[in-house]
Amino acid sequence: MITLEVDLGERSYPIHIGAGLLDRADLLAPHVRGRHAVIVTNETVGPLYAARVEATLTGLGKIVRTVTLPDGESFKHWQTLNLIFDALLGAGADRKTTLIALGGGVVGDMTGFAAACYMRGVPFVQMPTTLLAQVDSSVGGKTGINHPLGKNMIGAFHQPQAVIADIGTLKTLPPRELAAGLAEVIKHGAIADADYFAWIEQHIGALNACDADMLALAVQRSCEIKAAVVAADEREGGIRATLNFGHTFGHAIEAGMGYGEWLHGEAVGCGMVMAADLSLRLGFIDIETRSRIERLVAAAMLPVVAPDLGVDRYIELMKVDKKAEAGQIKFILLRKLGEALITSVPDADLRATLQHAVLKRPVEAPVA
Amino acid sequence: MITLEVDLGERSYPIHIGAGLLDRADLLAPHVRGRHAVIVTNETVGPLYAARVEATLTGLGKIVRTVTLPDGESFKHWQTLNLIFDALLGAGADRKTTLIALGGGVVGDMTGFAAACYMRGVPFVQMPTTLLAQVDSSVGGKTGINHPLGKNMIGAFHQPQAVIADIGTLKTLPPRELAAGLAEVIKHGAIADADYFAWIEQHIGALNACDADMLALAVQRSCEIKAAVVAADEREGGIRATLNFGHTFGHAIEAGMGYGEWLHGEAVGCGMVMAADLSLRLGFIDIETRSRIERLVAAAMLPVVAPDLGVDRYIELMKVDKKAEAGQIKFILLRKLGEALITSVPDADLRATLQHAVLKRPVEAPVA
Known part of the structure; x- marks a missing residue:
């Protein structure tokens, strides 16, 4: 222990x-x-x-x-x-x-x-x-x-x-629930620790197979990251909001599909792919970083194609996000792998991401 | 202002x-x-x-x-x-x-x-x-x-x-609502300030008549008392509980009669008479102090005779009070006029108070 x-x-x-x-x-x-x-x-x-x-x-x-x-x-x-x-x-x-x-x-x-x-x-x-x-x-x-x-x-x-x-x-744990948990594991790597992200890429096969030692390491490292962020900002005045990476899109998927249709972790997995795409469109990350995130989400058996709720419906659903202020949606994006930022975004880029997210496209081969 | x-x-x-x-x-x-x-x-x-x-x-x-x-x-x-x-x-x-x-x-x-x-x-x-x-x-x-x-x-x-x-x-404010507010005014005098209690006795006629100057003074003094108690004990670890004088009995009346049947202040008024009676039975206050409280509550046009819910039903209702611990009810009683204490009480005394409270009896003439 x-x-x-x-x-x-x-x-x-x-x-x-x-x-x-x-x-x-x-x-x-x-x-x-x-x-x-x-x-x-x-x-x-x-x-x-x-x-x-x-x-x-x-x-x-x-x-x-x-x-x-x-x-x-x-x-x-x-x-x-x-x-x-x-x-x-x-x-x-x-x-x-x-x-x-x-x-x-x-x-x-x-x-x-x-x-x-x-x-x-x-x-x-x-x-x-x-x-x-x-x-x-x-x-x-x-x-x-x-x-x-x-x-x-x-x-x-x-x-x-x-x-x-x-x-x-x-x-x-049923496989679908295991995958849902891996979404948050991937999130911690993406927003806070690029080395951890690389470790998850390396061991995603063992994690998918419910390897007890690997899962214990993931729980430990994720809890370390979460505990540090919470200790720095208990009431989410600042950095704690970065733990919402993938969640603004994800919550819209959950609410739009009806709660329980997608598991929370599934929606977050797909939401991270969308947030990575938006980060790329705004020039923060390169295409390889977006691809690594999409590949790892797919490798964790999580969905990478968003349900087609319609662009306007997505925006309507995201406007009731708790991070929204005066009707303006705030997004958690990646400045680079292992570092997040919170920002509002131009409408055109958001719409481009939403349009791109619902397109079925070949995902490159998983990393492991 | x-x-x-x-x-x-x-x-x-x-x-x-x-x-x-x-x-x-x-x-x-x-x-x-x-x-x-x-x-x-x-x-x-x-x-x-x-x-x-x-x-x-x-x-x-x-x-x-x-x-x-x-x-x-x-x-x-x-x-x-x-x-x-x-x-x-x-x-x-x-x-x-x-x-x-x-x-x-x-x-x-x-x-x-x-x-x-x-x-x-x-x-x-x-x-x-x-x-x-x-x-x-x-x-x-x-x-x-x-x-x-x-x-x-x-x-x-x-x-x-x-x-x-x-x-x-x-x-x-309708007269019944005014009286309900006076119950809490009387409470502040009873638990924290005997001089204030005497002032209320002296001016109860003007307060009943909705005299603006007298009401302003009462609001001010009551808020001073309440603010001091809250500042000393925000989360009710100790002294704040004394603000519940009359409330343990009062909540039982409200719940037992169905919420809204008795106004909260009416139930608290009657509850204070009951708590004063219990304080007398346990030897804390003398009969004159109990009478002053009963007379002032009556003079404020508040009920002094409790509804006859049955002794066992009263006890059952009071056991879900937030102050109860391990099934034991805690009461706010008066050590003397202007000073409260929190205590559990012998069952026999509690039952005597509950039996006495439902008896219609002549109330001595109001003080004003």
């Missing part, structure tokens, strides 16, 4: 990464202080892992309840969130109750938001079970739900007490 | 109190920074005052929208909150949009919670138009909505940019 730290002063917390951590009472004990703990999971992850976490908590003398939500982005809304509140109030959960998010990004975002709002704030622990959640969404305290008009539009910054990433859970 | 300050470091903000403040662009200007401002009001207050605030904001060059909610505690739930989110997203409101809460406590609590959650947090300004909101709920950053199983169970701490209390709006 390795342990990283997210350095946020009095809101600092550890990220533990390793195999078999669901059973480690010593890791949970310092972070579950009240008598009650409530595990929030979903109908896919619960049957696989909830009993183990229940046993760990019961061993600590806690009174444990488990709330099982329906699975998927299409349920990331108020009605599902209310299932958590109903369970907490029904169980007599008090202000010292700790929530445990056991699942992927949707479970983590919703559990964190429920913890932020229940009695105006109770503690919670992230136990991510998907690659996407382990490398990205469980770290940093962004929580929330979707609104029909925009993704993650309703939420809070609420940091967890700890992140406990049991990489053993990745063994049961 | 007088101006107080809530001292919370970088979250400090002014409270302006005076007549005609709805029209004062100079007060709003420093606190509405983006291009968009969204006024949230209700169907009672909106027709009276929204046009004036719209004109003030338009004069500052802002793009203004007004969202009108249904009026009353029974609408303080998620569906109504969603009307605010729908309007914000429909209007293309960005992360720099300022919300303006124009109304009473329900409007303030819901607008503040919407501001806390919209895009993970946007600024808001409180423009309270009821006595209850001006003396209490608009100050301190407690925001939230009700859940069928408990009052204010879902919410956030989110401080406003400013509180602008136009006491001219109190002229249109």
Whole structure:
């Protein structure tokens, strides 16, 4: 097991990464202080892992309840969130109750938001079970739900007490979910560390094959990058926005197709290809850098051709992005591989990228 | 106009109190920074005052929208909150949009919670138009909505940019709402300032008659007390809980009768009589102090006899109070007039108070 730290002063917390951590009472004990703990999971992850976490908590003398939500982005809304509140109030959960998010990004975002709002704030622990959640969404305290008009539009910054990433859970991850997580791995390389990007290119075959050692290294390096960015800019006043590389396009795809149709990571994968194309059109990166990104996204079994929603519809959807100001959309682009910037862009270049993105074209052979 | 300050470091903000403040662009200007401002009001207050605030904001060059909610505690739930989110997203409101809460406590609590959650947090300004909101709920950053199983169970701490209390709006306040506000005024005297309590006793006739000068003095003194308590304990780790004097019983009345049946202030008024009775039974205060509280609550035209929900139902309802820990209810009682304490109580005394509270008994003559 390795342990990283997210350095946020009095809101600092550890990220533990390793195999078999669901059973480690010593890791949970310092972070579950009240008598009650409530595990929030979903109908896919619960049957696989909830009993183990229940046993760990019961061993600590806690009174444990488990709330099982329906699975998927299409349920990331108020009605599902209310299932958590109903369970907490029904169980007599008090202000010292700790929530445990056991699942992927949707479970983590919703559990964190429920913890932020229940009695105006109770503690919670992230136990991510998907690659996407382990490398990205469980770290940093962004929580929330979707609104029909925009993704993650309703939420809070609420940091967890700890992140406990049991990489053993990745063994049961469906290939599509694994690929979705690799999108965020690729993102971290692209925006922050060109050497890491090259390492991912080199090992994409092993990562696709769910090689435990390689995945552990990817979770570690991605968490290091994420933790450093969050520590520098907790509330996204500046550099944290670069973690949205690929997300402005991606959110438009998710909302435009209907939440759950594309996985978040799939939309981000395709969105990064679009953002790389826009970076090229604005003269920031060269064509080889754009190609490396497109090849790596394709090699990770992620889509590189965008759904044809129509250029105007894309622009309409992107205008409700949280980074937009006074109707002007802000994009995260690459200045070079390993370095991002945030900028508005000329309408003509944006439209050219959107037109190009929906064209099926031969992707060069994967790198590995 | 007088101006107080809530001292919370970088979250400090002014409270302006005076007549005609709805029209004062100079007060709003420093606190509405983006291009968009969204006024949230209700169907009672909106027709009276929204046009004036719209004109003030338009004069500052802002793009203004007004969202009108249904009026009353029974609408303080998620569906109504969603009307605010729908309007914000429909209007293309960005992360720099300022919300303006124009109304009473329900409007303030819901607008503040919407501001806390919209895009993970946007600024808001409180423009309270009821006595209850001006003396209490608009100050301190407690925001939230009700859940069928408990009052204010879902919410956030989110401080406003400013509180602008136009006491001219109190002229249109229905007598029942005026009385409800006086409950919180009496509360501030009871828990923090025996001299203020005596002043209220002396001037209750003028306050009931909506005397502008007397109301202005009450708003000022109550805001001073509230601001000092909030500055000392923003997140209610200790002394802030004393502001809940009368509220544990009061919340049970509100929930037990159905939200909106009793006004919040009416329930708090009756709840203070019950808390005073419990303080007497535990030997903290003498019978004369209990009588003074009961007489003043009655003189403010507030109920002093509790609805007969049954002792067990009262206890069940109070167990979901946010102050409860491990199923044990915590009460705010009086150590003496002007000084409160927080404590659990023996079951027998609590039951005696609950039995006594529902008995109709002659109230001694009002003090004024």
